[in-house]
Amino acid sequence: MKYKRILLKLSGEALMGSKQYGIDIDRVAQYAKEIKTVYDEGVEIAIVIGGGNIYRGLSAEKAGMDRVQADYMGMLATVINSMALQDALEKSGMKTRLLTAIKMEQICEPFIRRRAVRHLEKGRIVIFGAGTGNPYFTTDTAASLRAIEINADVVLKGTRVDGIYTADPEKDPNATKFDQITFQDVYNQGLNVMDMTAFTLCQENKLPIIVFDMNKSGNLTRLAKGEVIGTLVKD
Template sequence: MSKTQTQLNPAPRYKRVLLKISGEALMGNREYGLDPDMVAQIARDVGAVRALGIDVCLVVGGGNIFRGVSVAAAGMERASADYMGMLATVINALALQNALEQIQVDTRVQTAIPMDTVAEPYIRRRAERHMEKGRVVIFAAGTGNPYFTTDTAAALRASEMGCDVLLKGTKVDGVYDADPEKNPDAKRYERLGYMRVLTDDLGVMDHAAISLARENQIPILVFSIYRPGAFAEVLSGNGCYTLVKDED
């Protein structure tokens, strides 16, 4: 474990990747909603990876607008709260689509809850075709079912799309043994096995998402989405991140 940059060369050649972006990442330094500058930065980073010839798809959360679990804990019926959270992810997806198209990146939004006026319904083969044509596909509304997080939706879509890796963009540059914002001595893991993440409850993603990635042998890269250019950098095997995969 080290705070130095991770070097895991030779870097694998990824042909298709899925980036999971939390709703909180879209807030930037705000307390609520969308930070246009942060949305634009993420769009530029996605565009830079797409320019490398890598197929890119995204799953976006909605916690910057509405967090179903928190509201359910406050007394709202869980399924209704989760559906409201799914609608929040659609707002974020449309914001990302707009930012990507402003830099001439062809984009499609597909939603797990049909809403044909604003986006396509999720159809796996259509999504694959979009990526084959060089379009970035944004998957919104989670899995379309309550009680499942957008982390689980990311692992599910990565499996369905045949992605080589699932990336989770967070506020910190990997997985630590303690909260690095509270403990300056926290150490970053460079590699972790799926079972270590599950048994130690490290909070990389929820257990359903980790288990699904493990079952389908999809590595998970955890990195900081806040640092411009980090998305392309970690795909080359450089920069700071944590790699989660089966132990060699």
């Protein structure tokens, strides 16, 4: 395996599968199967999941809700997704720990960096819930921050597209895919990889990002082995 410790970022929408909202249990089970292949190879895995399939703070703000209140509701949505994935992972035979930035003693542990690292060292998959615990920050930023805190080798952003393109490939048939691109070129070309806070955190800490199609079977394992999948962003 090329990477010893990875941070896998999944969007909340990814858990919807073919549904319009909520959680598709079959899709979650599929992801658990993909993750187990990497887990069985001894890779240390941390995961951050969004909450957009249940609740999105920005959308609620546009509808008139207080942004801080809406963002906290979005954080709770990420915990629901994290619990669903935790259940699927454990049913597949993996050991997990859910750590959240908001205390919820009955269902998870509070995020403590040293505790998270120790869980990883003991071979447990660590799921980080509730974002950073602060409003105005996305789960992309939470993924970048946690990856830096645990000294992950790479951020793997699993999406429904197979990498970064010159334009949205779902809208522009002439869009071309990058196999590799620098942080500066992403800035210069105005490409949408992560929100700017998350992206800048990775650049400043020299943490590479790989954007890939999580829905294609075997991609996660191939990436962990060092195969060229998706788009690599680094200096």
